[in-house]
Amino acid sequence: MSGPGLDRRTLLAAAAALPFARSSVARAEPIRLRAAPARVALVGEGWPSTEVWAYGGTVPGPILRGRQGERLVVEVENGLPEPTTVHWHGLRVPVDQDGVPGTSQLPIPPGGRFRYELPLRDAGTFWYHPHFRSAEQVGRGLYGLLVVDEPEPPPFDRDLPLVLDDWRLRTDAVNDVRTNRHDAAHAGALGNTVTVNGRVVERLEVRPGERLRLRLLNAANARIFALRFKGADPWLLALDGHPLPPRTLDEVLLLAPGQRADLVLDVPPVRLARIDLLDEGDPQGTYRVTSFAVTRNEPVPHREPAGPPPALPANPLPEPDLASAERHELVLDGGAMATMMRGRLPPTDLPPPDPRALRTLFDRGLFWTIDGRAMAEEGHAHEPPLLRLARGRSHRLAIVNRTAFAHPIHLHGHSFRVLARDGREEPDRPWRDTVLVAPGERVEVAFVADNPGLWMLHCHVLEHQGSGMMALVEVG
Numbered sequence: 001m002s003g004p005g006l007d008r009r010t011l012l013a014a015a016a017a018l019p020f021a022r023s024s025v026a027r028a029e030p031i032r033l034r035a036a037p038a039r040v041a042l043v044g045e046g047w048p049s050t051e052v053w054a055y056g057g058t059v060p061g062p063i064l065r066g067r068q069g070e071r072l073v074v075e076v077e078n079g080l081p082e083p084t085t086v087h088w089h090g091l092r093v094p095v096d097q098d099g100v101p102g103t104s105q106l107p108i109p110p111g112g113r114f115r116y117e118l119p120l121r122d123a124g125t126f127w128y129h130p131h132f133r134s135a136e137q138v139g140r141g142l143y144g145l146l147v148v149d150e151p152e153p154p155p156f157d158r159d160l161p162l163v164l165d166d167w168r169l170r171t172d173a174v175n176d177v178r179t180n181r182h183d184a185a186h187a188g189a190l191g192n193t194v195t196v197n198g199r200v201v202e203r204l205e206v207r208p209g210e211r212l213r214l215r216l217l218n219a220a221n222a223r224i225f226a227l228r229f230k231g232a233d234p235w236l237l238a239l240d241g242h243p244l245p246p247r248t249l250d251e252v253l254l255l256a257p258g259q260r261a262d263l264v265l266d267v268p269p270v271r272l273a274r275i276d277l278l279d280e281g282d283p284q285g286t287y288r289v290t291s292f293a294v295t296r297n298e299p300v301p302h303r304e305p306a307g308p309p310p311a312l313p314a315n316p317l318p319e320p321d322l323a324s325a326e327r328h329e330l331v332l333d334g335g336a337m338a339t340m341m342r343g344r345l346p347p348t349d350l351p352p353p354d355p356r357a358l359r360t361l362f363d364r365g366l367f368w369t370i371d372g373r374a375m376a377e378e379g380h381a382h383e384p385p386l387l388r389l390a391r392g393r394s395h396r397l398a399i400v401n402r403t404a405f406a407h408p409i410h411l412h413g414h415s416f417r418v419l420a421r422d423g424r425e426e427p428d429r430p431w432r433d434t435v436l437v438a439p440g441e442r443v444e445v446a447f448v449a450d451n452p453g454l455w456m457l458h459c460h461v462l463e464h465q466g467s468g469m470m471a472l473v474e475v476g
Helices: 008-016 134-139 181-185 355-363
Strands: 031-040 050-055 061-067 071-078 087-089 113-119 124-129 144-149 158-167 193-196 204-206 211-218 225-230 235-239 242-248 253-255 260-266 274-279 287-294 326-334 368-370 387-389 394-401 407-411 416-421 434-437 442-448 453-459 470-475
Touching: 031 061, 050 061, 061 071, 124 134, 124 211, 124 260, 144 158, 144 211, 193 287, 211 253, 253 260, 326 387, 394 434, 434 442
Parallel strands: 031 071, 061 144, 158 211, 204 287, 326 394, 387 470
Antiparallel strands: 031 050, 071 113, 087 124, 124 144, 158 193, 211 260, 225 253, 225 274, 235 242, 235 260, 274 287, 326 368, 394 442, 407 434, 407 453, 416 442, 453 470
16 A cells, blocks of 8 residues: 555545545544644642643643544644654554554644544544654653543543653753663663653542543553552553453553553542552652542532443454464564564565674664564665555464563554463453563464554554664555
């Protein structure tokens, strides 16, 4: 569907020919979304504001909302000093709306505009962010939540977004977004200040006895949150936007960059109750992200004791046929404390390189490979796809992590079932679009390749993506 010399006219003509490409719902009024520099109070009173890049002047950007089966039209204006795009993370959109420069669209130049038309096939919690110089643009604050409501949303007292991020702030609250080689070759750019919905939050005020639908998003470049609730056990409702059989979450919830989780939290019906949200994944030790606190003396809503929340209706994802699925394997290599002896630049039909060739990779800032290929963030559109998948067929993909670091692997344009980890079946076989693969781990996923086009597959630790760990997957 795409390749060298691709231009916007070619992309649009190709997408228009695809039955998947357009929703049958009448055209919606466009939402205006402007990306531009701004200043926001990340840390709070007594601290200087921080210079950021933001959608609509806020971090996170405005929540974009639609209903399943509708179409969302978003007109993006670029007020930045450099090109940008918008990727709609988790939405199964046509390839020409996916926001990847070179393969999906031409970058939006400074002062330019681009109109995205997004069919909302699945209900759930999704998000949007740039895919141009991703580590820096997302690291400066360019991201926002995208919510697709069910046709009949289940009854909750409140729908509460929790967008988590971390920032590398200096003592004057200046955001240091420079990517260095050490970060790129290790765990990525970990910050020193964690924010909830764009600010340091000591507590979130809640009412006694209310039932909250929490929509959690990890928008950080690299931090993997290991979240635990102290004072209540929420119900896990969905992962990456897709429903699960509701179950009590009484263990740590791992939330890697790009991943989302929908939870139901029942606030105790007592005055001065407090529920702490802890992160147990920080190398420096457990800390409190924020608290849910009953601070006002309000009457407790009269209701029966809260039981399990109703299951959300399933999204219309095609179920992979595991018996007939084509099998593939991808090996993640590279980084510090590991090897890149298999690593090389395309074309890959050449003998393995000698150390001088590896030095060429390092000099270009490429430290990671997928199946031996290190792909630069710029210019990747002219490289051949790593996988060519037959459209309409089921595919079973094993991802093997031979590195010393965890990698959240994101596939554009599709969702997949997570089948197993190191041969052990994954509970509930959840649908996801971003799967965390631990060091030394082998994860198996399966999906139907029903969305034609040339799609990105990459690590969502954005410094890893920018230093080699991404590839192209062609469905056709």
